[in-house]
Amino acid sequence: MAEVTATQQAILASARRHFMEHGFKSASLNRIVADAGFTKGAFYGYYASKEELFDALVAQTSQGLAKVMGNITAGWAGYQVGEQAEHLDEAFFAQLPELADFIVAHRDDLRLILTHSEGTRYEGFLESLVENNTQRIEPMLARMGLGGVDPDTYRLLMTAYYGTLVRIATGDYAKDQIVAKMRDVQIVFQTGILALAQRRQGAQEQERS
Amino acid sequence: MAEVTATQQAILASARRHFMEHGFKSASLNRIVADAGFTKGAFYGYYASKEELFDALVAQTSQGLAKVMGNITAGWAGYQVGEQAEHLDEAFFAQLPELADFIVAHRDDLRLILTHSEGTRYEGFLESLVENNTQRIEPMLARMGLGGVDPDTYRLLMTAYYGTLVRIATGDYAKDQIVAKMRDVQIVFQTGILALAQRRQGAQEQERS
Amino acid sequence: MAEVTATQQAILASARRHFMEHGFKSASLNRIVADAGFTKGAFYGYYASKEELFDALVAQTSQGLAKVMGNITAGWAGYQVGEQAEHLDEAFFAQLPELADFIVAHRDDLRLILTHSEGTRYEGFLESLVENNTQRIEPMLARMGLGGVDPDTYRLLMTAYYGTLVRIATGDYAKDQIVAKMRDVQIVFQTGILALAQRRQGAQEQERS
Amino acid sequence: MAEVTATQQAILASARRHFMEHGFKSASLNRIVADAGFTKGAFYGYYASKEELFDALVAQTSQGLAKVMGNITAGWAGYQVGEQAEHLDEAFFAQLPELADFIVAHRDDLRLILTHSEGTRYEGFLESLVENNTQRIEPMLARMGLGGVDPDTYRLLMTAYYGTLVRIATGDYAKDQIVAKMRDVQIVFQTGILALAQRRQGAQEQERS
DNA sequence: TATGAATGAGCCTTCATTCAT
DNA sequence: CATGAATGAAGGCTCATTCAT
Numbered sequence: 001m002a003e004v005t006a007t008q009q010a011i012l013a014s015a016r017r018h019f020m021e022h023g024f025k026s027a028s029l030n031r032i033v034a035d036a037g038f039t040k041g042a043f044y045g046y047y048a049s050k051e052e053l054f055d056a057l058v059a060q061t062s063q064g065l066a067k068v069m070g071n072i073t074a075g076w077a078g079y080q081v082g083e084q085a086e087h088l089d090e091a092f093f094a095q096l097p098e099l100a101d102f103i104v105a106h107r108d109d110l111r112l113i114l115t116h117s118e119g120t121r122y123e124g125f126l127e128s129l130v131e132n133n134t135q136r137i138e139p140m141l142a143r144m145g146l147g148g149v150d151p152d153t154y155r156l157l158m159t160a161y162y163g164t165l166v167r168i169a170t171g172d173y174a175k176d177q178i179v180a181k182m183r184d185v186q187i188v189f190q191t192g193i194l195a196l197a198q199r200r201q202g203a204q205e206q207e208r209s
Numbered sequence: 210m211a212e213v214t215a216t217q218q219a220i221l222a223s224a225r226r227h228f229m230e231h232g233f234k235s236a237s238l239n240r241i242v243a244d245a246g247f248t249k250g251a252f253y254g255y256y257a258s259k260e261e262l263f264d265a266l267v268a269q270t271s272q273g274l275a276k277v278m279g280n281i282t283a284g285w286a287g288y289q290v291g292e293q294a295e296h297l298d299e300a301f302f303a304q305l306p307e308l309a310d311f312i313v314a315h316r317d318d319l320r321l322i323l324t325h326s327e328g329t330r331y332e333g334f335l336e337s338l339v340e341n342n343t344q345r346i347e348p349m350l351a352r353m354g355l356g357g358v359d360p361d362t363y364r365l366l367m368t369a370y371y372g373t374l375v376r377i378a379t380g381d382y383a384k385d386q387i388v389a390k391m392r393d394v395q396i397v398f399q400t401g402i403l404a405l406a407q408r409r410q411g412a413q414e415q416e417r418s
Numbered sequence: 419m420a421e422v423t424a425t426q427q428a429i430l431a432s433a434r435r436h437f438m439e440h441g442f443k444s445a446s447l448n449r450i451v452a453d454a455g456f457t458k459g460a461f462y463g464y465y466a467s468k469e470e471l472f473d474a475l476v477a478q479t480s481q482g483l484a485k486v487m488g489n490i491t492a493g494w495a496g497y498q499v500g501e502q503a504e505h506l507d508e509a510f511f512a513q514l515p516e517l518a519d520f521i522v523a524h525r526d527d528l529r530l531i532l533t534h535s536e537g538t539r540y541e542g543f544l545e546s547l548v549e550n551n552t553q554r555i556e557p558m559l560a561r562m563g564l565g566g567v568d569p570d571t572y573r574l575l576m577t578a579y580y581g582t583l584v585r586i587a588t589g590d591y592a593k594d595q596i597v598a599k600m601r602d603v604q605i606v607f608q609t610g611i612l613a614l615a616q617r618r619q620g621a622q623e624q625e626r627s
Numbered sequence: 628m629a630e631v632t633a634t635q636q637a638i639l640a641s642a643r644r645h646f647m648e649h650g651f652k653s654a655s656l657n658r659i660v661a662d663a664g665f666t667k668g669a670f671y672g673y674y675a676s677k678e679e680l681f682d683a684l685v686a687q688t689s690q691g692l693a694k695v696m697g698n699i700t701a702g703w704a705g706y707q708v709g710e711q712a713e714h715l716d717e718a719f720f721a722q723l724p725e726l727a728d729f730i731v732a733h734r735d736d737l738r739l740i741l742t743h744s745e746g747t748r749y750e751g752f753l754e755s756l757v758e759n760n761t762q763r764i765e766p767m768l769a770r771m772g773l774g775g776v777d778p779d780t781y782r783l784l785m786t787a788y789y790g791t792l793v794r795i796a797t798g799d800y801a802k803d804q805i806v807a808k809m810r811d812v813q814i815v816f817q818t819g820i821l822a823l824a825q826r827r828q829g830a831q832e833q834e835r836s
Numbered sequence: 837t838a839t840g841a842a843t844g845a846g847c848c849t850t851c852a853t854t855c856a857t
Numbered sequence: 858c859a860t861g862a863a864t865g866a867a868g869g870c871t872c873a874t875t876c877a878t
Contacts (some may be wrong), residue, residue, distance in 0.1 A: 447852060635839070
């Protein structure tokens with residue numbers, strides 16, 4: 001693809017370190033470039049701005065992340081009333097090792113995107129991800145037996161769910177821990193939301209009678 | 210008590226706007242003061258620093274928030290094995306209207322504290338709140354029938370729980386919506402965590418036999 | 419004479435403390451006045467400027483000091499060729515207790531004038547004192563048997579001499595120590611300068627022959 | 628070695644002028660840089676701070692000065708009881724031309740270090756020099772026949788001595804004048820201090836008998 | 837390709853002084 | 858007599874960006 005010179009690699013590595021330590025906004029381009037052993041002029045030969053540098057660092061992983069997070073939603077979306085909950089879980093759980101591998105392989109990039117991107121277009125990455133996915137799911141909610149849950153509340157819960165996955169992903173966990181924790185979190189949210197749905201549905205039926 | 214002059218009010222109002230839009234760090238004191246119609250010199254007659262200005266804006270609400278959040282934990286802490294879950298909920302739910310009133314009355318301040326305070330001593334307010342409260346709860350986990358849940362996972366879930374409460378608090382909801390959503394979220398987390406605990410306990414018993 | 423209100427006294431006392439600690443230039447008028455328990459407005463009712471405040475603090479002592487230093491010069495000026503050095507010393511030594519009393523009584527003011535007055539018209543007080551006194555003495559140098567000493571060198575020595583007296587005066591010495599040290603220093607300079615004069619005179623006579 | 632660009636030279640020259648006129652603290656970086664025909668941004672490309680600028684101006688000379696002043700002390704330290712004072716002088720006098728050369732070559736730098744460095748790490752340069760040297764000499768005082776002189780008084784005299792050398796160094800004298808004046812001053816202090824010591828010793832012996 | 841000199845707007849903070857009340 | 862609100866200039870310093878070479 002696009003060739004990356006040794007200079008670029010040095011700058012990218014230095015930038016990763018600085019963005020990780022100070023965040024995008026507070027990191028000093030001056031120091032990034034100096035730490036890489038070059039001058040600002042060299043930098044601007046490759047990138048048009050500080051933000052473009054950040055982009056170069058995380059664009060690929062960002063796309064992978066979006067795809068991978070979409071898969072998780074797809075797992076939830078397959079949820080069907082009447083099926084055994086245990087079976088459904090298995091479909092999601094089956095994806096976990098792959099997800100965990102992705103996380104371990106791109107952890108630093110994920111941290112940049114998810115927790116050090118203030119001031120870039122990745123700010124709010126998580127929020128828009130949730131937004132996209134819940135919008136796609138919303139039509140299915142009734143089919144999933146979650147019809148009684150207020151859509152906005154559902155969105156809040158999905159934000160919490162994704163947010164927790166992000167915390168796990170950006171934590172210091174090994175692959176096995178990631179799998180175990182994500183599985184546990186999945187259980188908590190799935191069971192909890194289902195319980196809420198049933199309670200609301202019961203309440204609505206009572207109201208009608 | 211402390212008298213606040215018209216000048217101070219103008220500065221405070223302008224500051225609230227700027228902090229809300231850009232966050233503490235990125236907001237420009239220059240522009241805050243100019244927007245209020247004064248010079249920097251005037252500002253420093255009232256406040257010793259930019260941070261003190263932020264403090265003046267949120268100190269009171271911050272104290273109220275800490276107290277109110279503590280009450281929520283107290284509600285969870287009253288959890289007893291063997292009691293009916295529905296009864297326990299009622300204890301927590303009973304506090305909700307009061308909490309919602311507080312939130313509605315101090316919403317902008319809460320937003321400043323919880324989501325625009327980077328660079329001030331309020332940075333990490335939520336995190337330290339979670340930390341304090343989960344530490345106090347940890348010894349009770351076994352008694353609450355949650356012994357099987359990994360403490361670190363429990364902490365992740367509590368972070369998600371508090372985080373969701375914060376999202377509700379800093380949203381645009383009316384009092385009734387706040388109450389309804391917080392109640393629903395409470396149900397989800399309580400039921401979900403309990404289900405996880407039972408599953409883990411079952412797994413541990415199987416291992417033993 | 420001029421009446422000094424309680425307000426002025428409070429301000430003066432506070433000013434003395436601040437000037438002593440930070441020097442005239444670095445002391446903050448704001449803090450001086452605040453420490454005194456008043457506002458800047460009150461201050462400017464009494465004094466037209468920061469410098470005038472310094473002046474009010476030290477004017478009286480400054481005049482006393484000039485007079486007293488003049489007396490020391492007068493002691494030297496009485497020096498006559500052919501008289502016994504010991505006798506001459508006695509004349510100077512006789513003045514020492516009175517001088518020491520003055521120093522002990524006005525020590526803080528003296529410190530202000532001599533070592534904390536940068537930025538005021540008292541800056542260079544010592545230098546001008548030396549200048550004045552040596553100019554008056556110069557015509558007498560030959561009569562005193564110091565004709566062989568280069569006038570500029572003599573001025574350097576007088577600067578050192580006065581400077582040492584100043585160090586003694588602004589030190590932490592008790593009256594007796596002041597007297598003892600000033601007497602010793604007087605001996606050193608008198609003997610030393612006389613020795614130099616003789617050597618130079620000898621050299622000049624050799625040149626002539 | 629280190630290359631100095633024309634820009635740096637312009638800044639350094641301007642800085643020297645401003646520091647000389649106002650002292651380090653009161654000199655305005657703004658004006659220094661503007662006078663040199665540049666902006667503050669350009670300045671900070673070369674120096675990290677105002678103090679570093681001062682340092683760049685005087686560091687080299689400062690080291691030379693410390694060495695050269697140490698040599699003077701070494702001259703005094705060689706003082707041996709019983710030897711002829713005239714011979715000892717010669718040892719010191721022999722160093723004078725070299726010292727005078729150094730002074731003439733670095734006069735402006737010396738002025739910066741010795742009389743315009745308030746607020747930098749060079750503040751108190753003279754004082755610490757005196758302190759170091761007198762401490763090294765103190766043990767030898769008895770051997771030098773100065774046992775009767777109070778050590779604190781001796782320190783005062785040494786301060787005066789070094790201070791006078793500084794005045795000569797920072798004056799407008801030509802090399803020959805520097806040599807002549809320093810030699811004369813040396814004679815005054817040496818003779819004077821010796822006279823004081825004898826008088827004190829005499830007094831002590833009288834007391835004993 | 838890479839340098840490095842230079843910009844200019846911006847940052848937060850301090851200060852002596854003025855003046856209407 | 859004293860307040861306290863307000864000014865305005867100045868302080869040292871940082872930064873992303875431009876551009877001739």
